[in-house]
Amino acid sequence: xxxxxxxxxxAGYALGTLEGEDLARFxxxxxxxxxxxxxxxxxxxxxxxxxxxxxxxxxxxxVKAALMARVAAASPARQSDGARVVPLxxxxxxxxxxxxxxxxxxxxxxxxxxxxxxxxxxxxxxxxLGQEAATLKAELERQAAVLAILRDxxxxxxxxxxxxxSPTARARMLWHEQAGGLLVAAGLPPAxxxxxxQLWAIAGKNAPVPxxxxxxxxxxxxxxxxxxxxxxxxxxxxxxxxxxEAGVPAPTxxxxxxxxxx
Amino acid sequence: MREPQPASVAAGLxxxxxxxxxxAFERFYDAYSPLAFGLIRRILRDPEAAKEVLQExxxxxxxxxxxxxxxxxxxxxxxxxxxxxxxxxxxxxIRRREQTFVAPADxxxxxxxxxxxxxxxxxxxxxxxxxxxxxxxxxxxRQAIELAFLEGLTQTEIAxxxxxxxxxxxxxxxxxxxxxxxxFKVDNA
Numbered sequence: 001x002x003x004x005x006x007x008x009x010x011a012g013y014a015l016g017t018l019e020g021e022d023l024a025r026f027x028x029x030x031x032x033x034x035x036x037x038x039x040x041x042x043x044x045x046x047x048x049x050x051x052x053x054x055x056x057x058x059x060x061x062x063v064k065a066a067l068m069a070r071v072a073a074a075s076p077a078r079q080s081d082g083a084r085v086v087p088l089x090x091x092x093x094x095x096x097x098x099x100x101x102x103x104x105x106x107x108x109x110x111x112x113x114x115x116x117x118x119x120x121x122x123x124x125x126x127x128x129l130g131q132e133a134a135t136l137k138a139e140l141e142r143q144a145a146v147l148a149i150l151r152d153x154x155x156x157x158x159x160x161x162x163x164x165x166s167p168t169a170r171a172r173m174l175w176h177e178q179a180g181g182l183l184v185a186a187g188l189p190p191a192x193x194x195x196x197x198q199l200w201a202i203a204g205k206n207a208p209v210p211x212x213x214x215x216x217x218x219x220x221x222x223x224x225x226x227x228x229x230x231x232x233x234x235x236x237x238x239x240x241x242x243x244x245e246a247g248v249p250a251p252t253x254x255x256x257x258x259x260x261x262x
Numbered sequence: 263m264r265e266p267q268p269a270s271v272a273a274g275l276x277x278x279x280x281x282x283x284x285x286a287f288e289r290f291y292d293a294y295s296p297l298a299f300g301l302i303r304r305i306l307r308d309p310e311a312a313k314e315v316l317q318e319x320x321x322x323x324x325x326x327x328x329x330x331x332x333x334x335x336x337x338x339x340x341x342x343x344x345x346x347x348x349x350x351x352x353x354x355x356i357r358r359r360e361q362t363f364v365a366p367a368d369x370x371x372x373x374x375x376x377x378x379x380x381x382x383x384x385x386x387x388x389x390x391x392x393x394x395x396x397x398x399x400x401x402x403x404r405q406a407i408e409l410a411f412l413e414g415l416t417q418t419e420i421a422x423x424x425x426x427x428x429x430x431x432x433x434x435x436x437x438x439x440x441x442x443x444x445x446f447k448v449d450n451a
Contacts, residue, residue, distance in 0.1 A: 057300035
């Protein structure tokens with residue numbers, strides 16, 4: 001290996017920016033006890049410590065007290081300088097076995113404390129990562145479902161027009177029998193307190209089936225993702241009424257939007 | 263700049279911490295927390311996040327002081343490397359979270375002023391580095407080292423960000439660090 005290449009790898013390693021094969025190769029060298037590689041890393045790490053020292057900044061108050069309290073609370077078995085353990089020989093009449101047992105217990109407790117500290121830290125990290133993964137997955141599934149609806153030729157597209165209370169309102173309903181649908185509405189007045197807009201799906205001469213409630217932003221725009229409706233196949237009419245916030249089983253309020261499928 | 267302490271002071275305190283000496287831990291915190299905190303602050307702009315990482319780093323010092331090997335380097339370097347790793351971990355997790363929750367609001371992402379950070383002169387000035395050794399490097403060398411050390415990018419990511427070949431980036435980082443090493447007279451450390 002050329003000297004330049006060794007130093008390139010050592011610089012990347014010290015900066016934590018080495019990756020893949022370079023990293024594996026260089027770590028193997030360090031593990032193998034390569035004195036030249038170790039020396040190069042050490043020098044670069046010392047260099048970075050000096051770089052850091054140029055930007056030294058007093059820490060905020062409170063951190064030290066919190067740390068000292070944590071140290072005191074988490075490791076009561078640990079002793080500070082002022083309270084050294086009395087050497088065994090100086091102890092009055094105490095069984096060697098008691099001491100050995102106490103020592104073993106203390107070591108066990110310390111090991112458990114350290115283990116707990118480490119596992120708690122990793123559990124926290126795993127939990128955060130897990131939550132992030134779940135959020136991403138849910139978002140991805142939502143988007144995939146919308147895409148599937150858009151792609152399918154069987155998807156109905158229904159335009160809804162504004163009725164008497166808000167003639168300028170408009171909406172588009174995408175509807176797929178198996179996948180459900182998506183409503184996007186614009187130009188609706190914000191729903192009064194305690195009220196929300198409710199979507200209805202009407203097939204033939206059947207009673208309207210509730211398909212979900214939604215609100216609109218101050219600009220009058222709102223959207224609603226609709227899950228597939230049990231017992232509802234092809235829909236002939238979609239309509240939107242103003243109802244109590246929680247939704248109702250059959251329409252009671254004024255109708256704001258309606259559209260008939262082609 | 264802080265007066266450098268003899269290397270053995272930090273190493274001696276870490277040895278005390280490894281034995282469970284709380285007084286040594288307190289002295290170590292008093293002497294070296296500004297070193298760690300300055301770096302953490304340069305990596306994480308958010309003061310609350312920086313405070314949290316500082317506490318985690320020193321908690322780790324208390325728990326893992328026994329793993330310190332003086333033959334591998336000074337106590338300061340040991341602390342700095344830990345602080346840097348934890349701060350970059352935090353930075354990455356913040357970035358992941360921001361991407362998860364902010365990405366759907368496309369226009370907000372598009373409006374985020376990312377360009378400012380790409381200007382090395384502004385970035386260095388912003389971090390108070392214009393007068394430092396890092397600030398004395400050539401623009402491209404400093405930029406590559408900053409992206410690695412303070413932004414946590416890999417060499418491939420740096421190459422992509424700067425639109426330069428990977429080999430060029432590797433060379434720049436090496437030359438930059440070698441220049442700093444000479445400036446600080448770190449020889450046979």
